[in-house]
Amino acid sequence: MCSGSFAKCLGITLIPLAILCTLANILLFFPGGKTAGNxxxxxxxxxxxxxxxxxxxLMIFPALVFLGLKNNDCCGCCGNESCGKRFAMFTSIIFAAVGLVGAGYSFIVSAVAINKGPKCKTDTGYMYPFDNGNYLSNSTLWTECKGPGDIVTWHLTLFSMLLIMAGVQAVLxxxxxxNGLIGTICGDCCGCCGGNGPV
Structure with a gap:
């Protein structure tokens, strides 16, 4: 398989993940599924x-770059370094690094949020009633949050989704x-130079 085609598959996967992550973050602005009073x-x-x-x-940029790597004729570039395919694959490494930074940032923020727990309404007002993730192994503590809605489940579900999706994005x-290193070193299609087309 051409490294450009493989990159395109990665880009196709990253776009829906980026959209889902954005939606999950937006939903978190509505604690417990309700509009925040403050x-x-x-x-x-x-x-x-x-x-x-x-x-x-930050994930949309690498996704679009990955999608564009297959636009040129793969085998038409074999042996012709002026076509820029190797440079395009090298550029994709830089954008992949940008994606890694973005995914890493989201992963860390989500992990901190899960460990810290949600800010919720308690008997003494809005605060963080949990300490160092102690509520994760003891669901009876969840009753300390009186609202809004089922805030602990809402918080855990959405931040866990962000954590998992950011992890998948980082892996991709x-x-x-x-893949970009391989494409940079041996060209977009290492197996097409023999004249039989891409493998």
Missing amino acids: NEHITDEVWCFGGIMGSGV CAVQVI
């Missing part, structure tokens, strides 16, 4: 925009770094 009632990590900026906007970008 911006201070929203968990601090939501304002870090990990899903919108990290796994969303890391794979493209390797």
Whole structure:
């Protein structure tokens, strides 16, 4: 398989993941599925925009670059370095690194948010009632959150989705770094120079 075709497959996978991450981050602005009465009632990590900026906007750029790598005729470039295919594959490594940074940022923000727990309404007002992830192994503590809605489940579900999707994005970008190195060293299609077309 041409490294350009493989990169295109990665780009096709990254775009829906970026959209889902953006949507998950937007939903977190509605704690428990309800409109927040005050911006201070929203968990601090939501304002870090990990899903919108990290796994969303920063992931769109590498995804579009990966999609464009297959636009040129792969085998028409064999032995012709002036066509720029090797340079295009090298450029994809840089954009894959950008994607890795974005996914890493989203992953870290999500992990911190999960460990910290949600900001919710308690008997003493809005605060963070949990400490160092102690609520993760003891669901009876969840009753300390009186609202809004089922805030603990909402918080855990959406941030867990962001964590998992950011992890998948990071893996895909890391794979493209390797794929880009192969494409840079031996060309977009290592097997097409024999005249039989791409393998």
